[in-house]
């Protein structure tokens with residue numbers, strides 16, 4: 001993987017920005033941000049809520065991608081399906097890049113590509129650089145919040161985050177510091193009122209879907225990764241919660257004097273959430289419709305005769321303009337009178353972006369940033385083997401103890417079985433025949449106990465699922 005970094009706003013003559021001055025400013029900014037950013041001020045006491053020196057050094061990850069194509073083999077004949085088509089862009093430290101587009105346009109695929117998590121049936125070409133280098137994302141330097149929440153349903157919010165802190169944070173941090181970091185992160189995500197509520201799942205009502213989303217985010221930001229990928233972080237959240245969660249994500253780094261790069265795919269941001277985005281990557285069928293400052297997207301559409309109606313949420317307008325899934329029902333208003341099919345609107349916008357100065361500026365930025373390679377990202381330490389074993393065993397015991405089916409139901413079965421066997425095999429005597437009966441008894445008990453261990457399988461699968469997701473990160 002590689003990274004790239006650029007200014008937040010490519011020059012655009014039709015946005016009345018002076019290309020040369022903007023470009024100069026950007027070049028200077030690159031030098032500042034591509035190297036490890038210096039904290040503006042040092043905070044006393046490296047507590048759980050703030051950053052330690054190692055973490056600060058690793059902050060400032062610039063991610064760049066150039067001409068990225070992704071295809072997948074599908075069906076029995078392994079037909080090649082194009083998912084991403086020649087995407088170029090960048091994400092820079094201290095900024096939030098939003099990836100938007102209609103459902104199925106390739107938002108998750110782009111995130112997976114950038115995070116190096118593409119499936120085995122896919123083929124990727126193009127260049128992805130981190131801080132100007134082709135390098136793998138080291139442990140702890142990046143985090144990925146997936147669309148699905150993989151959480152242990154029996155744990156409370158506090159326990160889930162605390163166990164995760166014990167597993168992920170290095171042994172150099174004391175238990176208290178880890179706990180403090182976990183509590184701080186829980187408060188950051190506004191979950192303090194739900195800290196003692198069970199997560200819940202099938203059959204057991206626990207926290208809401210939106211709260212689960214926030215717990216997943218909490219767990220991923222515990223290590224303070226320099227690069228944060230979020231796939232639909234606001235799904236299931238109401239508009240106010242979406243705003244607060246996104247605001248906290250967008251301002252996490254600003255609060256702590258560190259520069260975190262955040263890339264989030266998002267479906268339907270409110271106008272307030274939209275204003276939090278620094279840059280916007282708008283996709284349609286795997287092609288770039290727009291890449292640039294979020295604040296200039298509306299003007300880009302207006303300059304192509306797709307003006308946003310007054311009082312309409314800009315993100316709604318952008319998505320409505322390029323959503324062709326319901327093309328037979330929807331037609332776009334062109335200059336108030338004519339209508340054109342959405343496919344044609346997308347073609348106009350894609351071509352307009354390709355030939356725009358904005359696109360040229362993005363290409364230039366990528367070229368400049370690619371040249372400026374800085375130190376490779378260092379792997380962070382997680383908890384040691386023994387501490388991990390201890391935390392996992394404790395967590396597993398809590399999980400089993402609280403799982404009615406896993407622990408208590410099986411205990412009841414064992415007691416009932418013991419009583420039945422005791423009545424059947426009592427007074428065996430000491431004859432030759434009793435030896436055989438004792439053998440049958442032992443065989444029955446051992447095979448029954450072995451068979452019953454299958455009850456632990458669902459819990460094992462749950463653990464494995466979350467482990468696999470973390471390892472992909």
Ligand SMILES: Nc1ncnc2c1ncn2[C@@H]1O[C@H](COP(=O)(O)OP(=O)(O)OP(=O)(O)O)[C@@H](O)[C@H]1O
Pocket residue numbers: 072073074081083101102103104105106107108109110119121122267
């Ligand atoms: N590994 C894969 N194999 C085959 N097809 C894939 C693979 N990954 C993605 N696709 C296809 O690529 C397209 C884009 O998928 P992706 O999940 O990126 O969409 P999305 O924009 O994130 O959608 P949504 O917003 O609904 O989550 C879809 O048609 C999907 O079926």
